[in-house]
Amino acid sequence: MADSTTIDLGAEAVEITRGLLRIDSSNYGDDTGPGEREAAEYAAGQLLEAGIAAEIFTTTSDRRAGVTAQIDGTDRDLPPLLLTGHLDVVPAVPGEWMHAPFAGEIDDHEVLWGRGAVDMKDMVGMSLAVLRHWHRTGHRPRRSIALLLTPDEEAGGAHGAHWIVKHRPDLLRGATEAVGEVGGFSVTLPNGRRIYPIQTGEKGLAWITATLAGTAGHGSLINQDNAVARLTTGLAALVGHPFGVELTPTMQTFVAVVSDLVGEPLVLDDMEVLTSQIGALSAVVGASVRSTINPTMLQAGFKHNIVPAVAAAGMDVRFVPGQEEQVLDRIAQYLPSEAELSFANRDISLETGFDGAVVEAMIAALAAHDPDGVPVPYLMTGGTDGKAFSTAGVRYLGFSPLKLDPGLPFWGMFHAPNERVPLAALRFGASVLDDFLRRL
Numbered sequence: 003m004a005d006s007t008t009i010d011l012g013a014e015a016v017e018i019t020r021g022l023l024r025i026d027s028s029n030y031g032d033d034t035g036p037g038e039r040e041a042a043e044y045a046a047g048q049l050l051e052a053g054i055a056a057e058i059f060t061t062t063s064d065r066r067a068g069v070t071a072q073i074d075g076t077d078r079d080l081p082p083l084l085l086t087g088h089l090d091v092v093p094a095v096p097g098e099w100m101h102a103p104f105a106g107e108i109d110d111h112e113v114l115w116g117r118g119a120v121d122m123k124d125m126v127g128m129s130l131a132v133l134r135h136w137h138r139t140g141h142r143p144r145r146s147i148a149l150l151l152t153p154d155e156e157a158g159g160a161h162g163a164h165w166i167v168k169h170r171p172d173l174l175r176g177a178t179e180a181v182g183e184v185g186g187f188s189v190t191l192p193n194g195r196r197i198y199p200i201q202t203g204e205k206g207l208a209w210i211t212a213t214l215a216g217t218a219g220h221g222s223l224i225n226q227d228n229a230v231a232r233l234t235t236g237l238a239a240l241v242g243h244p245f246g247v248e249l250t251p252t253m254q255t256f257v258a259v260v261s262d263l264v265g266e267p268l269v270l271d272d273m274e275v276l277t278s279q280i281g282a283l284s285a286v287v288g289a290s291v292r293s294t295i296n297p298t299m300l301q302a303g304f305k306h307n308i309v310p311a312v313a314a315a316g317m318d319v320r321f322v323p324g325q326e327e328q329v330l331d332r333i334a335q336y337l338p339s340e341a342e343l344s345f346a347n348r349d350i351s352l353e354t355g356f357d358g359a360v361v362e363a364m365i366a367a368l369a370a371h372d373p374d375g376v377p378v379p380y381l382m383t384g385g386t387d388g389k390a391f392s393t394a395g396v397r398y399l400g401f402s403p404l405k406l407d408p409g410l411p412f413w414g415m416f417h418a419p420n421e422r423v424p425l426a427a428l429r430f431g432a433s434v435l436d437d438f439l440r441r442l
């Protein structure tokens with residue numbers, strides 16, 4: 003695929019992604035960040051400059067902005083496909099980076115650095131490049147494409163996707179299916195086989211604070227009702243009884259396909275063996291095949307010799323589709339019965355089949371550009387805007403294609419310092435995205 007049109011598309015994908023990376027749209031989680039307006043203006047500007055009608059919309063304030071545009075297809079009987087991405091990024095601590103996080107630097111190895119390089123200004127840049135390319139070359143898709151760039155994905159979408167579903171459902175433009183993050187990028191297994199995990203589901207989440215009241219008193223005395231001791235004992239018991247493997251249809255397919263590629267059944271209950279089989283991907287897969295509970299915060303006391311009246315623990319709970327109740331029951335079973343549980347965040351799990359015209363188009367586009375790559379569905383451990391969209395009846399698939407060097411620790415770069423993407427991966431991704439959308 004080395005014709006001049008493809009080269010232009012790839013070059014534009016790089017330039018536009020770079021432009022987005024130079025804009026600080028950090029989301030601190032509490033609406034104190036700079037907001038997404040500047041990124042929205044940049045993205046809308048790229049479309050308007052190419053002659054595509056694009057609009058900026060705002061959500062809960064002037065700073066919280068996104069972009070909407072529609073490319074009308076030739077078959078108006080088909081509902082549009084929602085092509086979606088978020089404009090915000092998680093914050094970056096510059097001192098932890100080898101290149102400044104908001105400079106869009108390209109290093110000597112043709113790698114583009116910056117917060118958002120993989121999550122997910124890369125996909126936004128590729129999407130904008132493809133739509134510009136179509137407009138320039140006069141291509142009209144069969145199925146309409148509704149572009150929706152959102153604010154506030156990184157803090158759960160109360161100023162973004164959830165707000166849109168509630169207050170501006172017209173921005174979904176009647177779409178029944180959406181494509182966004184997190185999937186479609188290659189992962190090379192230790193034996194050299196290359197897979198493309200495509201997100202067809204998400205675990206549900208509950209951020210729980212457990213608060214336990216006890217009897218306060220002098221630290222030198224016997225205290226049978228020490229809130230710190232009782233709460234941490236319960237937490238230890240909870241963590242000591244991890245959830246067993248629970249394969250949803252998505253991960254049944256994943257395990258079957260990848261076991262075949264590895265040449266032996268994946269050993270899901272032994273992380274060491276699993277890592278030898280599938281490399282660093284084991285951290286993701288290990289958490290995709292079971293519900294998990296991670297204690298993440300502890301709060302109690304103020305002096306060594308005083309037993310405090312209250313202790314509290316924060317937990318990040320992620321359940322596989324269908325296990326929410328069972329997981330909450332388990333927490334209630336192991337923590338002291340008087341512990342009060344409150345939810346700082348709670349959201350649904352999702353799962354859809356690895357089938358239908360959209361999935362087939364993804365598979366065909368990947369096969370055309372990387373015949374040795376094997377597309378496979380997977381269940382994402384985190385959450386995306388897909389949760390909000392699905393409450394509006396939109397089926398969500400994570401497909402932001404990139405072909406990556408085997409050595410690149412891609413999964414490890416999400417929300418981490420030194421986020422970066424090779425230019426070749428972006429060029430490949432833009433071509434695959436273009437091909438995929440043309441097949442719909």
Ligand SMILES: [Zn+2]
Nearest residue numbers: 121122155183
């Ligand atoms: Zn993201």
